[in-house]
Amino acid sequence: MPDPIAGTYDPDFSMKTDTEPSWTKRSDTTAWYDRFPWWGVILFLIWSTMLAKILFDDDYDLAWKRISPGVTLTIRSTISAFGLATALGLILGLGRTLQTDDRTNPLVRFIKISARNICRTYIEFIRGIPILPLIFTVALVIIPPLSESVGLKNKIPSEWRAIIALALIYGAYIAEIIRAGVQSVDQGQVEAGRSLGLTRGATTRSIVLPQAIRNVIPPLGNDFIAILKDTSLLSVLGVLELTQLTKQFANSSFKFREGYLVLTFIYLSLTIVLSLLLQQLEKYMTKDKTGAR
Amino acid sequence: MTTKPMITVTDLHKTFGEHIHAVRGVSLSVATGEVVVIVGPSGSGKSTVLRCMNTLETPTQGSVLVDGVELTDRDADIDAARAEMGMVFQQFNLFSHLTVLQNVTLAQRKVRAIGKAEAAAEAMRQLTRVGIPEKAGSYPRQLSGGQQQRVAIARSLAMNPKVMLFDEPTSALDPEMIKEVLDVMLELAAEGMTMIVVTHEMGFARAAADRVFFMDEGLIVESGTPEDLFDNAKEERTQDFFAKVLSH
Numbered sequence: 001m002p003d004p005i006a007g008t009y010d011p012d013f014s015m016k017t018d019t020e021p022s023w024t025k026r027s028d029t030t031a032w033y034d035r036f037p038w039w040g041v042i043l044f045l046i047w048s049t050m051l052a053k054i055l056f057d058d059d060y061d062l063a064w065k066r067i068s069p070g071v072t073l074t075i076r077s078t079i080s081a082f083g084l085a086t087a088l089g090l091i092l093g094l095g096r097t098l099q100t101d102d103r104t105n106p107l108v109r110f111i112k113i114s115a116r117n118i119c120r121t122y123i124e125f126i127r128g129i130p131i132l133p134l135i136f137t138v139a140l141v142i143i144p145p146l147s148e149s150v151g152l153k154n155k156i157p158s159e160w161r162a163i164i165a166l167a168l169i170y171g172a173y174i175a176e177i178i179r180a181g182v183q184s185v186d187q188g189q190v191e192a193g194r195s196l197g198l199t200r201g202a203t204t205r206s207i208v209l210p211q212a213i214r215n216v217i218p219p220l221g222n223d224f225i226a227i228l229k230d231t232s233l234l235s236v237l238g239v240l241e242l243t244q245l246t247k248q249f250a251n252s253s254f255k256f257r258e259g260y261l262v263l264t265f266i267y268l269s270l271t272i273v274l275s276l277l278l279q280q281l282e283k284y285m286t287k288d289k290t291g292a293r
Numbered sequence: 294m295t296t297k298p299m300i301t302v303t304d305l306h307k308t309f310g311e312h313i314h315a316v317r318g319v320s321l322s323v324a325t326g327e328v329v330v331i332v333g334p335s336g337s338g339k340s341t342v343l344r345c346m347n348t349l350e351t352p353t354q355g356s357v358l359v360d361g362v363e364l365t366d367r368d369a370d371i372d373a374a375r376a377e378m379g380m381v382f383q384q385f386n387l388f389s390h391l392t393v394l395q396n397v398t399l400a401q402r403k404v405r406a407i408g409k410a411e412a413a414a415e416a417m418r419q420l421t422r423v424g425i426p427e428k429a430g431s432y433p434r435q436l437s438g439g440q441q442q443r444v445a446i447a448r449s450l451a452m453n454p455k456v457m458l459f460d461e462p463t464s465a466l467d468p469e470m471i472k473e474v475l476d477v478m479l480e481l482a483a484e485g486m487t488m489i490v491v492t493h494e495m496g497f498a499r500a501a502a503d504r505v506f507f508m509d510e511g512l513i514v515e516s517g518t519p520e521d522l523f524d525n526a527k528e529e530r531t532q533d534f535f536a537k538v539l540s541h
Contacts (some may be wrong), residue, residue, distance in 0.1 A: 103351065103367060191349055192386035192445075196400035196452060197376025206403060210390045 047272075050265040063258040066249045070242035071266060077159065077241065078228045081166035085227070086220070088171030093178025095119035099200070119175065126172035132233055138165035139237050162234040170227055177223065181216035182208055217285055221278035225271050232267075242266055298358075299325045299456050299487045300346055305355035307341050315341040317511035318355075323456070328488045330498040330519075333508035334534065339491045342508070343460050346489065347378045360455055376404050379449025379457040383464050385441040387433035387448070393420065394429040397448045405452070412451075419447035423477050439470030443477055450481075457481065459490040495538055499523065507531045 053060045096119045098112040126134065139161040147156045185208045193203035235244035242263055250259035300323045307316040316338040323329050331339045344350040346357060348364050348371055357364040362374050388396050397416035401407045407415070420426045423443040425436075433441055442462055449457060459478065463471045475497050482488055482501040492498065498505050499519045506516045507526075515522060515531045523539060526532045 101351065103371070186386075188382060188384050188386040189388060192380075192382065192388065192448075193400075194372075195347055195349060195375055195378070195380035196448070197372050197404040198400060199372050202403050206399060207388055207390075211388075214390070 043272075047265070047268060050261060050268075054262060054265065057258075059255055059258045060262060062253075063246075063249060063255060063262040067242060067245045067259065067262050068266065070240060070245040071270075073159070073239065073241045074228070074231050074270075077163050077166070077231050077234060077239070078224070080163045081170065081231070082224050082227050084163070084167030085170035085174050085223075088167060089174025089178050092119045092123060092171060092175035093182065094204070096123065096175060096179050097182050123172045123175050126169055127176075131169055131230060132236065134169050135162065135165045135233055135236065138168055158237045159234075159239050162237050162239050166227060166230065166234070170223060174220065174223055177216055177219045178212070180219075181212035184215045185211045214285055218278070218282055221274075221281065225274050225278075228270060228274065229267065297325050298322045299327070299360060300489070301356075301358040302342070302346065303356040303358070305342060305345055305357065306353045307338070307345055307350055308353045315511055316345070319508075319511070319513055321506060321513065321516070323487065323489055325455075325487055326485045327503045328482045328486075328501050329490070329504050329506065330502040331489065331491045331506045331508060332493065332495070332498065332534075332538075333514075337508040338511040339506075339508045340460050343458050343489060343491050346458060347375050347380055349380070372404070376400070376452055377455045379446075379452060379454035381442070381445050381449060381457065381459045381462045383461040385433070385438070385445045385465070387441055387444055389433050391432075392429065393425075393431050393433070393436070393444050396433070396444060397451045400448070400452055415451050416447070419450045420444070422450065422480075423447045424473070437470060438466045439473045442466065442470075442474045446474075446477055446481075456487040456489065459488065459492065461491055461493070463492065463494055493538065495523070495535075507534060509534070 054064045055061070095115045098116045100109045100112045100116075104112065139158065143156060143161050143164060182204075189207050189211065190203055193207045194200070198206065231241055232243040234241055235247060238244065246259045246263040250256045253259075302322070303320050305316055305319045306314070308314050319338070319342050321329075321342075331342065333339045341350055345352045346359065348357065352365055355365070359374055360377065362369055364371060364374055387393075388399065391399065394413060394416050397419060398409070398412040401412040401415060402409065417426055417429065420429055423446055425440055425443055428436060428440060428444070433444070436444065446457075446462075462478070463474050466474065471494070475494060478488070478490070478497065479501055488501075490497070490502075502519050504516055505519050505522045507514045507522055507528075507530075509530050515526060515528045522531060523535055526535060
């Protein structure tokens with residue numbers, strides 16, 4: 001899993017911000033083949049070979065027919081988990097940045113200090129544990145008694161237990177992205193807002209958050225892709241997403257090579273498309289506001 | 294000029310951490326309509342004094358009385374007090390995600406709850422006053438430093454403040470842009486705005502200041518009219534300072 005605070009998922013994908021591809025630019029010291037993105041050609045060739053196999057080989061075609069329906073569930077759980085994780089991350093991330101000083105009303109100060117430390121505890125706790133055991137713990141240990149206590153005895157399908165687990169985990173990672181985004185906004189912007197009489201909250205809403213969003217989009221996109229890949233972990237709960245379907249297909253037909261090649265092909269296609277979309281979004285976000293940094 | 298004090302600072306101290314004692318007991322009073330300039334070498338604490346006046350820095354000790362409100366009181370409504378005090382920063386600090394017009398309307402709308410059209414009209418009045426109404430739709434990045442600083446002044450003026458604080462407003466500007474900002478400030482001074490200006494622009498001080506304070510090492514060394522200080526300083530440190538900054 002990529003570091004959620006670190007810049008980009010794949011530097012070569014997203015660092016080209018000019019309208020012209022960087023490899024066409026003239027330079028005195030390098031020839032075009034120094035700059036040409038050979039890696040893209042190689043990746044495309046690998047991808048095409050896989051595609052050809054699936055199109056023209058019956059065994060691969062069979063694997064494709066059995067596995068590809070899992071795409072719906074993979075995408076659905078990615079979007080659901082990402083949505084919930086972002087909401088949670090926003091609350092945790094902003095909670096972590098709550099500020100207090102001697103002027104703060106004592107009760108408010110107590111609440112803010114508590115909230116800040118609770119958020120921090122949660123974030124550090126979750127980030128200190130690998131994802132797989134966390135998924136088991138949330139889905140099998142934490143959710144069952146909770147759902148029972150609200151009268152939903154075992155009524156929560158494993159798909160949703162898995163989505164909640166992913167959301168709880170990625171909420172902690174996204175919280176750190178939000179915090180970094182908020183703290184990346186120049187302190188002078190806050191001072192300008194406060195000196196005009198805006199409250200702390202109004203300054204956050206009207207000035208800090210809108211500027212933080214721009215800084216937060218690239219790492220958030222990376223986490224979206226990371227969640228997509230980590231939905232493969234949901235197979236351990238028996239959720240019939242891509243990886244679980246592949247496991248079932250391979251185990252029953254002994255066509256391991258075909259099954260896992262098709263699975264690789266599907267994940268690779270999804271992540272490459274998402275990376276390209278993300279790159280376009282970043283380009284749009286930076287071009288849109290000339291006021292941006 | 295009235296003699297009613299707008300800002301009274303008494304025995305102000307500000308320490309950063311344990312070892313930096315930036316302001317070591319400053320007392321000064323600024324009357325309504327008065328233009329006060331604070332000068333002094335870098336690190337003398339002049340900006341800190343200014344930032345304590347609207348409590349962007351919380352004073353470590355001492356009293357800051359603004360228009361009858363003691364800002365160091367725990368219960369003082371700081372936000373209401375700040376809304377009455379414009380502040381102009383060295384680095385302009387325009388809101389980079391908003392257009393010039395939105396920069397000038399934001400506080401009117403959020404703090405004063407003024408309607409959109411009315412706020413925009415007031416914003417255009419202030420932008421006209423600082424001479425750049427045509428930039429209303431631009432983003433700060435598209436403006437020169439001087440233009441940005443004039444927008445920052447307009448942004449403060451749109452709140453109809455009782456006093457304006459200037460924290461080295463021309464220090465980050467290219468030389469050819471300093472004049473356009475100083476012209477706006479001179480005009481404000483002529484219109485009777487209460488102003489406290491931290492600056493190195495001695496020309497502005499001479500032209501506009503009713504009183505000049507010379508600060509060094511966290512203390513006010515000497516104060517008086519520009520003529521008193523520039524030409525007839527009593528303290529040796531003051532004489533040294535002005536000999537250096539006025540020599541060319």
